[in-house]
Every structure is written in C-alpha cells, then in structure tokens.
Amino acid sequence: MIIELNDTSTKEIAAELLRARQSVGGTGGMVHTLIVVAEDHNSADVFEAAQASARVHPSRVIVVVYSDSGDPHLDAEIQVGEGTPGDLLALRIHGSEIREHAGSVILPLLLPDSPTIVWWPHEAPENPANDPVGALGDRRITDAAGSENPKVALTTRARNHTPGDTDLAWTRLTRWRALLAASLDQYPHTVTGAVVKAAHDNAPAMLLAAWLEDRLDVEARMEVHERPGVSEVRLETADGDIVINRGNSDAIALYNVPGQPERKVALKRRPLTELLTEELQRMDADDIFEAAVGRVLVKVGP
Structure with a gap:
C-alpha cells in the first residue's frame, strides 16, 4: 500500500499511517525506528540501503529529504505491506523554516518504547547529538567517507563525539581489525611500530x-597508496613484520606472519547496505570506537 500526501502535516501523516497499519497488521514485529537524513540530490542510494536493512531488522524507516525549492511545506509518502518489511515513510521537507524544526515534525512518527537510530549517509551536522533530528536518536551513525573532506569530517566527529555516536569509517574496518587482532594471537611479539597504506x-x-596507536601504544605512520581505500597494514616487530596486503584485489588480501607460509584471506570491500546492517545490530555505545576517535584528536592536535 502506497499513500501520497502533499502539503500535509505530521498529524495527517500519523492518522494515515495508523489507518494503513490497521488494514495490513500491527507494528509488533518492528524492532526500532531508523531515521535517514539525506539531501535532495543524493537520496536514491539511501532509499535502497534503508529498505535492504529493514529486511534484516524489521523497522519503521523514516527517510527525511531536505529541499530548498518552493514555499515551506511538507510532502510525504507512506509504504506499508506489499512486501515492505515494516513501515517506510519518505518525508520531503521544503524550506529552512520547517527544516529547523525537523525534530518536532518527526517525533510523533517514532515507534513507541523502542530505540531510534539516526543515519546521515553523506554530510552530517558538526555535532550530531545536538542536531534537532540527531537528538531523537539513541544512536547516531555518520559516514565521513560520504563527506567532501573525509579526514576533516572525521576530525570534526571526534571533537564532538557523544556516547552513542559512530561512523561507517569504523564499520569498514571491522575485518581489518579482526585480522590484526588474530595475527597478534598467533604471533604474540611486541609491536614496535605500524604502517597504514591507503x-x-x-x-x-x-x-x-589511531586505533593501532591506542591499542598497541606505538606510532602508526600513514603512507599514501594509489589504490582506493586501505591497501596495506604492517605491524613491525624485532623478528619480522606482520603484513596484510590487499594489493590490486577488492576481495582477497595476502596475510603474512613471520615464520608461517603466506596465506590468502577474504577482505572484500563491503557495500553500504552491509555496513548499515552491521551497525544496526548494536544499540549500546562503542567504547573502543570512542577511544579511537579520541586518539584521532591526539594525532591531529588542537
């Protein structure tokens, strides 16, 4: 069922959503509300990722698209049933007057007694927890890689970090971190330095x-590599280096531990949908991420 509402209000959206839910079934299977905040020019991939995540975590997905065109007003599209795993609400907010009060527009549409997650796929506010929409979230997900200046964006996130914040830059490192931790279990030597090529x-x-420096208490140097993303990590020890090298592959890396044969390990570049799905699996604050972004500030200075 698809319901389109033009020049509407939150009250009318809530009433239509209730009527639609009564005709297709209740909300008992939905585990949280996911709010996705996007700009008008980059919302297409956001819809796809949000819908895919809802298939894994049935939820109410509210996609908020800001537009500066036209007079201030609110348009909405409601999708329930017909294969939709939960509710999908697309809110198009026109005009800065309504945008400044977007939190008040969205609040009555949240699922009661369940967590709320806010995701900014591209540019995000400097302080997500103080943003009118971000303040609604138990967790807030940003993506520095989707910003115009990724390192600047990550540093800004670090300076304004609040427990419950995370960034998909961290999620992209899950497999790297697991392999590096496993390598030190296999080869428990003292690491004297580290190199990250990217x-x-x-x-x-x-x-x-920053994470390597925080966990190992060593200097982690960064070197530029022509391949996209992270290409190699090297942990230096007195008896040889532990090396994970992705080379020219987007899925397989060479894994070298001193005294052992070289191995191939899976290290694929994961799509946006997979990254988001992973982040939606946890609702608690990530203390290790908080320590890592704290170390970012140490590296970049005041």
Whole structure:
C-alpha cells in the first residue's frame, strides 16, 4: 500500500499511517525506528540501503529529504505491506523554516518504547547529538567517507563525539581489525611500530592508525597508496613484520606472519547496505570506537 500526501502535516501523516497499519497488521514485529537524513540530490542510494536493512531488522524507516525549492511545506509518502518489511515513510521537507524544526515534525512518527537510530549517509551536522533530528536518536551513525573532506569530517566527529555516536569509517574496518587482532594471537611479539597504506584523504585509514596507536601504544605512520581505500597494514616487530596486503584485489588480501607460509584471506570491500546492517545490530555505545576517535584528536592536535 502506497499513500501520497502533499502539503500535509505530521498529524495527517500519523492518522494515515495508523489507518494503513490497521488494514495490513500491527507494528509488533518492528524492532526500532531508523531515521535517514539525506539531501535532495543524493537520496536514491539511501532509499535502497534503508529498505535492504529493514529486511534484516524489521523497522519503521523514516527517510527525511531536505529541499530548498518552493514555499515551506511538507510532502510525504507512506509504504506499508506489499512486501515492505515494516513501515517506510519518505518525508520531503521544503524550506529552512520547517527544516529547523525537523525534530518536532518527526517525533510523533517514532515507534513507541523502542530505540531510534539516526543515519546521515553523506554530510552530517558538526555535532550530531545536538542536531534537532540527531537528538531523537539513541544512536547516531555518520559516514565521513560520504563527506567532501573525509579526514576533516572525521576530525570534526571526534571533537564532538557523544556516547552513542559512530561512523561507517569504523564499520569498514571491522575485518581489518579482526585480522590484526588474530595475527597478534598467533604471533604474540611486541609491536614496535605500524604502517597504514591507503588512498589520500581516506578516513578509515586515519581511524585505523589511531586505533593501532591506542591499542598497541606505538606510532602508526600513514603512507599514501594509489589504490582506493586501505591497501596495506604492517605491524613491525624485532623478528619480522606482520603484513596484510590487499594489493590490486577488492576481495582477497595476502596475510603474512613471520615464520608461517603466506596465506590468502577474504577482505572484500563491503557495500553500504552491509555496513548499515552491521551497525544496526548494536544499540549500546562503542567504547573502543570512542577511544579511537579520541586518539584521532591526539594525532591531529588542537
């Protein structure tokens, strides 16, 4: 069922959503509300990722699209049933007057007694927790890689970090961090230094170097590599280096531990949908991420 409402109000949207829900069934299977905040020119991929995540975590998805065109007003599209795993609400907010009060527009549409997650796929506010929409969230997900200046965006996130904040730059490192931790279990030698090779202005690489420094208490140097993303991580020890090198592959890396044969390991570049789905699996604050972004500030200085 698809319901379109033009020049509407939150009260009318809530009433239509209730009527639609009564005709197709209740909201008992939905576990949270996901609010996605996007700009008018980059909302297409956001819809796809939000719908895909709802198939794994049935939820109420509210996609908020800001537009500066036309007089201040609110348009909405409601999708329930017909294969939609939960509710999908698309709110198009026209005009800065309504945009400044977007939190008040969205608040009555949240699922009661369940967590709320706010996701900014591209540019995000400097302080997500103080944003009118971000303040509604139990967790707030940003993506420095979707910003015009990823390293600057990550540094800004670090300066304004609030428990419950995370960034998909961190999620992109999940497999890297697991492999590096496993390598030190296999080869428990003292690490004296680290090197992270990555493309210029790569936010995950900056965060990975900060994490290594925080966990290992060593200097993690960054080197520019022509391949996109993180290409190699090297942990230096007195008896040889632990090396994970992705080379020219987007899915397989070479894994070297001193004294052992070289191995191939899966290290694929994960799509946006997979990253979002992983982040929606946890509702608690991530203390390790908080420590890593704190180290980012140490690396970049005041």
